[in-house]
Each structure stands twice: as structure tokens, then as C-alpha cells.
Amino acid sequence: MLEALLVMALGAVVLGAALGYAAVRFRVEGDPLVEKIDAILPQTQCGQCGFPGCKPYATAIAKGEAEINQCPPGGEEGIHKLADLLGREFKPLSAEHGIEKPKSVAVIDEQACIGCTLCIQACPVDAIVGAAKQMHTIVAKQCTGCELCLPPCPVDCISMQPIGESVESWKWKYPVFKINPTQREAA
Amino acid sequence: MTALQRLFKFNGGVKPAYNKEASTGLPIAVAPTPTLLVIPLHQSIGGPPRPLVKAGERVLKGQRIGDADGNVSSAVHASTSGTVVAVEMRLMPHTSGLSAMCVVIEPDGRNEWIPRQPFDFRSASPAASRDFLRDAGVVGLGGAVFPSHLKLNAGKQGKLDVLVLNGAECEPFITCDDVLMRERPEEIIKGAVIMREMLSAGEVLIGIEDNKPAAIAAMEIAARAANRVAGANVYKVGSVPTRYPAGGAKQLIRVLTGIEVPHGERSTDYGVQCFNVGTAYAIHEAIELGQPLISRIVTVAGNVGQARNYEVLFGTPMKDLVALCAPLPDSDRLIMGGPMMGFRMPGDDVPVVKATNCVLVGSTALFPPPPPEMPCIRCGECAKACPADLQPFEMYWFSRAKIFGKAQEYNLFDCIECGCCAYVCPSRIPLVDYYRFAKSEIWAREVEKEAADVARDRYEFRLLREEREKQEKAAKLAAKTAAGREKAAAALAEAAKPAATPEEDAKKALIAAALERARTEKARVHPENTADLTPEQQAEVTAIEARRAEIREMAKPHLRPDD
CATH class of the missing domain: 1.10.15.40 (Electron transport complex subunit B, putative Fe-S cluster)
Structure with missing residues (x-):
């Protein structure tokens, strides 16, 4: 009886220690x-x-x-x-x-920009280049199209322009078989 | 002896009607220079070249007009001398029907070359030779237009066992490589000699389908001559069985060498590299004659009165080229490439580019519309026909259901889009269309994911930066206030003796002292003149005040506004 209890207790201790060690050793950082x-x-x-x-x-x-x-x-x-x-x-x-919109990038009208830096502060990905009283411009490649630069602009010189399709970015369309009207239907 | 003794086999493949005889009857003709050349800047795999010319500029034949954008790109040259009319967006020879940047040249008819300098590749470094070929615009002319200088790299071992020259030309109707091998075999072999030296390759195997006996004979004579010069039997011609797609790079390598290049690996890792015979010819022209790639042999075939091969300047509109072959009146479409893998052109004024091996004129009679697509019956014919040893039906289902991850697990990207599966499909499913759809969707997602990863990194960095700035600011402020307090405490200690007073009291005392100082100062600067008066003066002041009040009372009716 006592031996059985001891064996079980020992098993519990060993397994508990192993689990405890694993919890520390293989801890997953973050969620x-x-x-x-x-x-x-x-x-x-x-x-x-x-x-x-x-x-x-x-x-x-x-x-x-x-x-x-x-x-x-x-x-x-x-x-x-x-x-x-x-x-x-x-x-x-x-x-x-909001609604789903086509992917766009922000474009600054460089003639109208007064260099206030407000849009630079609003950009979440630091995609706007410029300095105080200097013209600002947007690095189109890094612009995510979030539109957060639009409201702070005091002269409304930023506009969103949808990214057009180019030969490189063009995608093959899903094959759709066109049903031609048969003679009976046409008649 | 130049013939290859032992050949291997690839699985699958089909035997469509070849239709090659029509265009091999006549020798290569030089297509006349058109009235306007439209040369697209982006004609190869890789980055689009940057334009080097402006409208109004005069250019010479062979002058570079587009500079390679980085190393994975290839230069573009003016096909003839003339004036640049515009650098603008023009319709591309691409299924999308979209436009891209093109240099439009009005030829002056003088065909004036730039000074042509042969390149001494033997004394130049391999990197310099590769740069020279990049700037000469040499790309793979089999149809994939992959920049050749990137392939002329011997890889990790620094040498290759086998250089394969691809003259199989398995696609129906196309004969441009066939006639090139018949008419210019020495030049092709000269190109092969250069490539063999650049790659330090052991032997050169030239694979040609056995339905081109004339080309095989011509190449064997040239190979024999080259073997005599080399003093060893290194240039061998292999007559491979005619079966589509024997001209696929992996398929030809397998047939000639028995090597099956596994998924995701390069043939150079197995000591093999494969080039098209047209590319070998272009390399000979670039290195030994100093002529950049400005023209190629193009087959015009299909629904025409006289099919033929032409040497065509890049930028020649396809309609001008087709007009030379008397197209039949019922022609209604142009296909770039062959009937198996070709692309339908969005118009007939698109230019001939480096990828144009064939302009196939089509009509409804020649290529009837596909019969209705029926459901897949899992017969497995497509898997039997697949030369890449894939399972097309699985890829089809997952592509159709837009489960792209699964399609990729079935090695969708090993598909060479040869069209054998669709050719044999009893349900007439346009299988390749589904694969192309799935591939471009996967690519687009890949690009989006990369962009999202960049955005995430930049956003996290911004948060980090803002946090850092905040801390720096706080630290600065803390330092400032601490310094101020110390100063104040020191001043207090000097003014009032109780140096040990708590900070609060010290501050209050400071403020009180400052207020007191301000009060006395004010009193000192602005003393009231009514203070300290004698009784007489006081009486006088009172009398004056009374008089003033009387006058004010009298003035009241006048001040009232008369409505």
C-alpha cells in the first residue's frame, strides 16, 4: 500500500517537474x-x-x-x-x-503644399518626406493608402489616387466559359 | 562523329499536327523597315529599363535607348537609325491589352550603325563579359526572354558538365529556329564556343527534333568543323524524338542527359545549362560583331497565303509583317507564339519584340472556338500527358475553388503551361487558364504580403521612435526642472537663513517675497497725487468736483440722442 502511494507520488513529482521545466524552457513569447x-x-x-x-x-x-x-x-x-x-x-x-475601396496611394500636389509637416506627423508608416516650410512628397512604394494624411492637411493638397493596372501587375482572370446562344434559343 | 549515342525519355507529352512545312519552303527574308518603329522598353524578365532618349533626339542603329534597371534586367536598343518621335505609353503585345512605355522611332532609311566593336571576352573578366551582354540586350530567344547574362554563370562549382543548345522547337507552326539552324549553323556554333568558354562547360549537346533533318545535317557539319578546331569531340548533335514539349528546357535536359532537375532546384546545380539556338546566334553577334540584339527571326504562319520566316527589327508592327505574307481575308486574330502556348494579341498594330518567335494568323476556321467545358470526370488523362510529372486535375480543382495554398502544394509553379493537359482533356476544360489564374493570384498575394510586412515593420519602428522621443523629452524636462529647483533652493538659502526649511515652504516664501517686491516697486513707480493734501487743497478739489458734476448735468439733454 505504502509503496504504491510512494510510486504514484514519485510519478507525480517527476511529471510535474518535467511539465514545469517544459513550461519555462519552451515558453511561447507573445500571443x-x-x-x-x-x-x-x-x-x-x-x-x-x-x-x-x-x-x-x-x-x-x-x-x-x-x-x-x-x-x-x-x-x-x-x-x-x-x-x-x-x-x-x-x-x-x-x-x-467604412467600405472596401480600390487600393490607392496618396499624392501631394507639390505646387500647393505649404510645408506644414502635419501630414508627416499623421503618417503611420513614415512614408512622407519633407521638412518645415519645404515641399513634402509621398514615397508611393511605402504608402499604405490609409488616408490618415488627408484630414490634417490645411490646404487640402493631398488626394488619393487608385493604383492602376500595369502589364507587370496584371492578373489572369478567372476562366469563364461564355455560353453562346444556341440556334433554338436564337430563333 | 557528332551524333549522340544514348537518349533518355520524359514522361507524357502529346503529338499535335506540326504544320511546319508551309514556312520552311523559302529562305529567311529580311522584313522591310516600317514607317514607324514602336520599341517597348520592357522586353525581358526583370526590371523595366530606364529610357535614355527623349523625343526629337536622333538615334543610330544599335544605340542603347533603354538602360538595364539593375542586374536582373536587359538593355534595349534602337533597331535602326532615325528620329525619336515620342517616348510614351503604347499598346503592348500582351494578353492584358494594357500599354507600357515605348520609344517610338521614325526611321530615316539610312540604317546608320553605331561604331561596332567586337568584345574580347577571353581577356575580360567573366563579370565584365556578363555586363557587356546585359548592355547588348541579349535575352533568351526561345520565348521566355530571361536575361542571358544571368544564365552565363557557372554556379558554385565554377564549371559545367554539359551546355545544352535547344533547337528542338516542338511547338506547331513555328520554324524560326529550324531555318536559323539550316542557314546560319556556323554562327550558332560560334556562339556556342563563346558560351562554352564562359561557362567552362565540358561538352555541348545540341538537341533537335528528328522532324528537322535539314537542320540536323547543317548543324552536324558545323559541329564537326568546331570539333576539329577544338581537337576533341565536344560538340554533339542529338536528334531527339518529335514529341511536344521536347523543347521545354527541363524536358530537353532530361532527354539529352538523363538528368531530372528536381522541384525548386536549378539545372546548374546538376552541371547543366540550357540555351536556345537563337540566343547562341545573338551572343555571337554581340560578342564577335559588336552588334546588340535589335532583330530576330520570326515565323509568320497560319491563315496566310505564303508562310515564311523573316528577320524582323524589334518594334515593327505585326500588321506590317503579316501583310508581307498575304493573310487570307477571313483572318480575325493574331497569336504571338504557337497554338499551344501562344498569346492572343489585343490588336494587330502591336510591335514585334524579343519574345516574338512566331506571329500566327488565326481565323475561326483554323482555330474554331473551344467546345463547351464539361465537368472533370477524373479520368487522369491529363496526369498521363503532363511532361512535368504533375497532377493537373488536382491543381485544376484547387485553382478552380481558389484554394491556392493547396494548388501550390501540388507544385503548381512547376507547371510550364505547355497545354498538354488541356489538349488531351476529354471534358475540354481550359486547364492552363485555371493555372495561369491561380499563379497570378498567388503572385499578387505574395506582393501584397511583402508590402504588408514592410508596412508592419515601418509602423512598429514608428511606434518605437515615438516612444523613444517621448522618453527623451521627459528625461530632458526632468533634468531641466531638477536644475531649476536646485537654483531656487540655493537662492533661498542665500536670502533667508533657514536653509533647512522644507521645499514647499521655501517655494511659498519665495513667491511671497516676489509679490512683496512687486508691490513696493509699483507703489514706488506710480504714487497717487491725491495723498498727503492740506485742508485748503482738499476743499479746492471738492469745489472742482462739484462744478464738474453740475456741468455734466447740464450737458445731459445734448448727449441724449434725438430719435
């Missing part, structure tokens, strides 16, 4: 779910979801404090991906957070 959600979000950092960036929104989704349909730049596809990841129901994009 893996937040990272996974953040990887799906488009990183526009526009704040349309009501959070100050993609990461805070991801954290809120992971905690269950936010819905998955608050990200207009991610669009329907993003919502589908989040729904798949989290095992939630798909919901259409919430209208109060």
Missing part, C-alpha cells in the same frame, strides 16, 4: 493567436476599425472584444480568412467602419 490575426490584417494602419493600428485590432479580436468585420482595407477576403482562423461565422463588412 501566437494575435500574431496569426495580425498576419491576416493588411497592415494599412488606418484605424478605421476603431483601434489605433492593426496590432491593437488583432489583440482586441483575440480577446473577443472586437468583431472580425471591422477592417475595410482587408475586405471580404480578409473577413473570410479571419472567420476560418477563428472558427467564427462570416459577417459582411460592417458599414459603420
